[in-house]
Amino acid sequence: MKKTMIVLLSLSMLGLTACGAANQPAGNTDAGKTAEKPSQTTQGEQKPVTLSVWTTNKDLLADQVKAFEAKYPTIKIKAEFMGGYDEMAQKVMAAVVSNTLPNVVQLGQRHGIPQMADSGKLIPIEQFMSEQEKTDVYPAFWDRFRYKDKLWTIPYNSSTPMLYYNKTLFDQAGLKAPNTWDELVKAAQTLTKDTNGDGKVDVWGFNTAADSPWYVQPMTWNRGGSIVDKAGKVTVNSKEAVEALKSFQDLVHVQKAMAPNQHNTSEQDFSAGKLAMIYKSGSALAGTQKEVGQKFEIGVAYLPMIKDRNVPIGGNSLGIFKSDPDIEKASWAFVSFLTNTENAAATSISTGYAPIKKSATETEAFKKKMSEDPNFKIIMDQNQFLRGQGIHPADSLIWSGLVTALETVEGDAKADPQKVLDKLQADVDSFMKSYK
Numbered sequence: 001m002k003k004t005m006i007v008l009l010s011l012s013m014l015g016l017t018a019c020g021a022a023n024q025p026a027g028n029t030d031a032g033k034t035a036e037k038p039s040q041t042t043q044g045e046q047k048p049v050t051l052s053v054w055t056t057n058k059d060l061l062a063d064q065v066k067a068f069e070a071k072y073p074t075i076k077i078k079a080e081f082m083g084g085y086d087e088m089a090q091k092v093m094a095a096v097v098s099n100t101l102p103n104v105v106q107l108g109q110r111h112g113i114p115q116m117a118d119s120g121k122l123i124p125i126e127q128f129m130s131e132q133e134k135t136d137v138y139p140a141f142w143d144r145f146r147y148k149d150k151l152w153t154i155p156y157n158s159s160t161p162m163l164y165y166n167k168t169l170f171d172q173a174g175l176k177a178p179n180t181w182d183e184l185v186k187a188a189q190t191l192t193k194d195t196n197g198d199g200k201v202d203v204w205g206f207n208t209a210a211d212s213p214w215y216v217q218p219m220t221w222n223r224g225g226s227i228v229d230k231a232g233k234v235t236v237n238s239k240e241a242v243e244a245l246k247s248f249q250d251l252v253h254v255q256k257a258m259a260p261n262q263h264n265t266s267e268q269d270f271s272a273g274k275l276a277m278i279y280k281s282g283s284a285l286a287g288t289q290k291e292v293g294q295k296f297e298i299g300v301a302y303l304p305m306i307k308d309r310n311v312p313i314g315g316n317s318l319g320i321f322k323s324d325p326d327i328e329k330a331s332w333a334f335v336s337f338l339t340n341t342e343n344a345a346a347t348s349i350s351t352g353y354a355p356i357k358k359s360a361t362e363t364e365a366f367k368k369k370m371s372e373d374p375n376f377k378i379i380m381d382q383n384q385f386l387r388g389q390g391i392h393p394a395d396s397l398i399w400s401g402l403v404t405a406l407e408t409v410e411g412d413a414k415a416d417p418q419k420v421l422d423k424l425q426a427d428v429d430s431f432m433k434s435y436k
Contacts, residue, residue, distance in 0.1 A: 047074065047326050048074045048075075048076075049074070049075055049076070049326055049327055049330045050075075050076040050077075050078055051075060051076070051077050051078065051103045051104060051327065051330055051331055051334060052078050052080070052102040052103050052104070053077055053078065053079045053080070053102060053103065053104045053105075053106075053334070054079075054080055054082045054088065054091070054092070054102040054104070054105045054106065055079050055080070055081060055082065055106045056081070056082065056083070056084060056085060056088050056106050056108070056316060057081070057106070058081055060079040060080070060081055061077075061079055061338070064337070064338055064343065065077045065079060067337075068334060068337045068338075071337070072330075072333060072334075072337075075330045075333060075334065077334065080102075084108075085107070085108025085111045085316065086108075086111065088105070088106070088107065088108065088111065089107070089108065089111035089112045089396075092105060092107070092112065092116065093112055093115065093116075096115075096116060096119045096121055101121060101321040102321065103320065103321060103323055103327055103328075103330075103331045104318060104319070104320055104321075104331050104334055104335060105318070105319050105320075105321065106156065106316050106317070106318055107153060107316055107317055107318075107319055108315075108316050109144060109145070109158075109313065109314060109315060109316060109317060109391070110391070110395035110396060110399055111395075111396065112395075112396065113145070113147065113152055113153060113317075113319070113391050114147050114391055114392060114393040114395075115393060116152075116319070117147055117148070117150075117152050118393075120322075121321050121322055122152055122153075122319055122320070122321055122322075123319075123320050123321065123322055123328065124150045124151060124152050125151055125152060125153055125154045125318075125319065125320065125335075126150065126151040128320070128328075128332040128335075128336075129154075133336075134151070136341075136357045136358055136359050137154070137155065137356055137357055137358075138354075138356060138357075138358065138383070138386065139388070140313060140386035140387055140388040141155040141158055141313060141354075141356050141386075141388065142155075142388065143387075143388025143389070143390060144158075144312075144313045144388035144389060144390070144391065145317055145388075145391060146388075146390045146391070147390060147391050147392075152319060152391075153317035153318055153319040154317055154318050154319075154335060154339055154356075155313070155315070155316075155317050155339075155356045156315070156316050156317050156318045156338065156339060156356070157283065157315045157316050157347065157351075157353050158313055158314065158315035158316075158317075158353060158354050158356055159281045159282050159283035159313075159314050159315045159352065159353050159354055160281070160282050160311045160312065160313065160314070160354060160379070160382055160383065160386065161214055161215055161218065161279050161280065161281060161282070161303060161311060161312065161314070162279070162280065162281070162282045162285075162300050162301070162302070162303065162378075162379055162382065163177070163178070163184070163277060163278075163279060163300070163301045163302065163303055163304065164270060164277070164278050164279075164280060164284075164288065164298060164299070164300055165177055165276060165277045165278075165298075165299045165300075165301065166191075166270070166273065166275075166276050166277070166296050166297075166298070166299070167296070167297040167298060167299035168296035168297045169191055169203070169273075169276050169296070170187070170191075170276075170299065171297075173190055173191060175187050175190065175191075177299055177301035178277075178301070178304050179301075179302075179304060179305060180304050180305045180306070181219075181222075181247070181304045181305070181306045183304065184206065184277065184304045185206075185251065185255055185257065187205065187276070187277065188204075188205025188206035188251065188255065188257035188258065188276065188277060189205060189255050189256075189257045190205070191203060191205045191257075191276035191277075192204055192205040192256065192257045192276075201259070202274065203273070203274055203275065203276060204257065204258060204259050204262075204269070204274065204275050204276070205257035205258065205275075205276050205277060206251060206257055206258050206275070206276065206277045206278070207258055207259060207262060207263060207266040207269070207270075207275055207277075207278055207279075208263055208266060208278065208279040208280070209263060209266055209267055209278060209279065209280035209281070209284075210263045210264045210266070210267075211280075211281075211314070212263045212402070212403060212406050213398070213399045213402035213403060213406070214312060214314055215279045216241070216244050216245065216248075216402050216406070217312045217389070218303055218310055218311055218312055218387075219244035219247065219306065220238070220240045220241045220243075220244045221240075221308070221310040221312075221387060222303075222305060222306040222307060222308045222309060222310055223240035223243055223244065223306050223307055224240055224307055224308070225238045225239065225240025225241055225244075226238070226240075226389070227241065227389065227398065228389050228390065228392050228398075230390075232390065232392060234392065234394060234398065234425070234428045234429075234432070235425075236398055236401070236402075236421055236424050236425050236428060237418070237421035237422045237424065237425040241421055242417045242418045242421055245405055245406070245409055245417040245420065245421060246409070246417045248406060248409060248410060249409035249410060249413070249415070249417060252409075252410050252413075253413035258410075260410040260411055261406075261407055261410050261411055263406075266278055266280075267280060267284070267288075270288075271288065271291040271292050271295075272295075273295055273296055279303070281314060281315075281352075282300075282352045282353070282354070282379035282382070283314075283315065283351050283352045283353045284352065285300070285351070285352030285375060285376060285379060286350065286351050286352055287351075289375075298375065299375070300375040300378045300379060301378065302378070302381075302382045302385070303382070303385075309385050310385055310386075310387040311382055311383075311385045311386055311387065312387060312388075312389065313354075313386060313387075313388055315353065318335045318338060318339065320332060320335060339356065339357070341357055341359040341360050341363065342360075342363065344356055344357045344359075344360040345360040345361075345363040345365055345366045346365070348360060348366065348369075348380075349365060349366060349369045349376075352376060352379055354379075354380070354383055354386075355380075361380070393431075393432070393435050394428045394431055394432060394435075397427060397428055397431055398424070398428060401424035401427060401428070402424070404424075405417075405420045405421060405424060408420050
């Protein structure tokens with residue numbers, strides 16, 4: 001356990017940035033056995049308790065907390081903002097060691113969940129849930145939060161990557177939204193332009209948001225490969241992953257339709273009309289619509305196919321740490337409330353996050369939004385192509401390694417994608433040998 005904690009804290013120092021793009025535990029088979037099922041949790045039975053909740057939401061889940069406390073007056077919520085996913089992971093990992101954990105935590109999908117599970121401190125969320133509740137969550141979401149055959153956290157704000165495009169530019173060029181990667185490359189070349197004749201590109205054809213590794217994943221899958229296979233083996237230097245990395249390198253150096261290493265500013269570039277297409281989260285729809293305003297018409301499309309079409313899951317989840325039975329019971333009441341059908345639908349409608357529950361799509365409010373906003377409908381319809389990849393202890397290392405790999409090949413036309421990913425594979429293999 002001591003070695004696992006050292007590795008856990010080492011991962012927290014990676015200082016990664018991330019999407020939309022969290023993770024889970026495995027030891028401690030008796031964790032949560034005293035927890036009540038939601039049907040057993042009633043206001044009358046609940047002793048007065050105060051829950052410590054660590055969140056990545058700057059508004060401290062204010063509206064949800066207010067509504068929950070009105071429904072459960074014996075449960076008070078003390079919510080604390082812990083920063084983004086990386087900061088949250090670092091603070092939780094430190095709290096595991098110091099035994100100062102909160103009761104409920106909001107975790108990014110690739111941010112140390114296996115380490116928290118292996119610490120014995122995190123309760124498998126499935127221990128609180130009925131079979132009916134579990135089956136209401138889309139299977140692909142569960143696949144993303146599975147580790148050592150257990151479900152450790154419940155998906156909360158979950159999203160999928162989309163292709164956003166400047167429909168005004170597309171219409172002017174007589175182009176349709178690309179359905180395949182080859183069509184995307186051709187459109188990107190056509191739309192990359194020097195509009196003022198000064199010899200510099202003013203509008204680039206394509207780029208991705210700052211969470212760039214999130215897009216390498218489906219581009220590997222859709223060639224028939226994987227980053228982490230179903231058995232949990234990391235294959236980041238597979239032929240398909242190398243081809244995915246090279247496709248970014250070629251967009252920069254061969255097709256000359258993507259600016260190198262400009263992922264961090266690409267969302268602002270798109271909103272300003274300086275970028276024709278961008279891969280970014282479907283959860284950014286409402287914010288993007290607000291930023292663009294009337295400057296141009298926004299289009300949204302599925303991630304283009306290669307050999308196949310699969311889309312990954314990003315975002316965050318909710319977990320419960322061990323405490324006493326009454327606290328665990330109250331913690332599940334709060335988590336269950338945040339993820340219930342009505343709240344899942346409302347979150348999806350207001351942002352573009354995927355509704356994690358099937359029942360959320362049947363609400364009248366959700367159906368109304370689908371009929372009124374065609375871009376929202378496209379984002380939700382793409383969920384038919386969802387694919388989950390189980391969380392892995394090396395998730396953060398893989399992510400940071402792919403960031404570096406993209407920086408390398410985008411910055412150097414002569415860099416060898418195979419050698420770059422072989423180095424990352426060796427780093428992952430070395431890490432896993434020490435993770436015991």
